[in-house]
Amino acid sequence: MIPRSRNAPTPRTRRRLAVVVAAATFVFAGSFSTAQPSVATAPSAGGHTLARPAGSVFLTARDLRVVRRLHARGMTPAAALASIRRHRSPVVKASTRSTAGMVPTPSGVCSFWTVQWAPDIDGSGRRIPTRCGDTTFGWTKIMTKHGVTNITLVQRLYQQQPTKIVGAQLEYDGFVVQSSDLSVVLPLRAVVETTGYSLRRGESSPDGMMLGTNTVYCLTGVSLCPVWINLL
């Protein structure tokens, strides 16, 4: 048996050292790991920059509470979001939705009353059309002014009951979170006009439905929705 030097570590100390070195290596490697979600910065009109993740997820207020609770209990963001996805109804992809009602004008630009895709049914059973509109109303405004270009966001907002009803206007609130970082949460709101008459145009909606989606915008912190919210 080889006599052990007085300063040589005991097997127990060696095990402890190994654990410490392994933990330090893990932390160090994690800082530079390519396995981390790719993060880029997307400037917004307000001068803020927000991390751009590989994707984003839409959540209702209730979903957000559940996800945060699961995450606080030690679940990873991906696992917490997956548990929400499993329990909610799917949306029909815009590309496969009915285009009934879409009547392009000869110039190729849709008219004010044109219904984009099929009307959505909200959590209370209301049929809500999203019309082509113009720069002050509807899908044209939503895309050109607020930077919301993914109709799925609008569909998701309507999969619940209105958050608020003010006269003839309905508000639907929701949140978009980065799928890799639950701390980045962007509140989103849709406003719906339930009347079917436009005083400016002097006519009622030709299809008999309400005017529908007035606008969709991001709340608080940014004046323009960042690009990543459309990466659903």
Add this chain to the structure above:
Amino acid sequence: MTTTFDPADETWRHALSRDDWPDLLAAAIRSATASRRVAAPFELDDIAITPEPDGTYLDIRYRPRGGSAVGRRWCATDVPPAGAPDSATALDVARWVAEWIVLFELGEPLGTYADRLVRDRDGTGWWGTGFPVP
């Protein structure tokens, strides 16, 4: 006399043709600003009524929270793109138009418009009727 609004008649046009209509609308905007919660809070600085050869305009100067001065020019006889007031008394029409302006014009995030504002000598960035963004 209170008249129930009927889209078929044009009683609302009488409201817009009144001489005091711009003042009525300006007062309604001030009132709505004080009473309505909006998505992007702002401070209302001033509303100037400006007669031009092609009509009368409301030049609304406001300051979005945390931002610089912004101006919104609104043609006094313009009406919102969607909906209609419940009745056509001048006051009701003014309230309805003012609510639209406060909720969806002044109290909404500027979005891409922020990059296309036209600056005046005071540094106020303008948008609205007659400017690149409607």
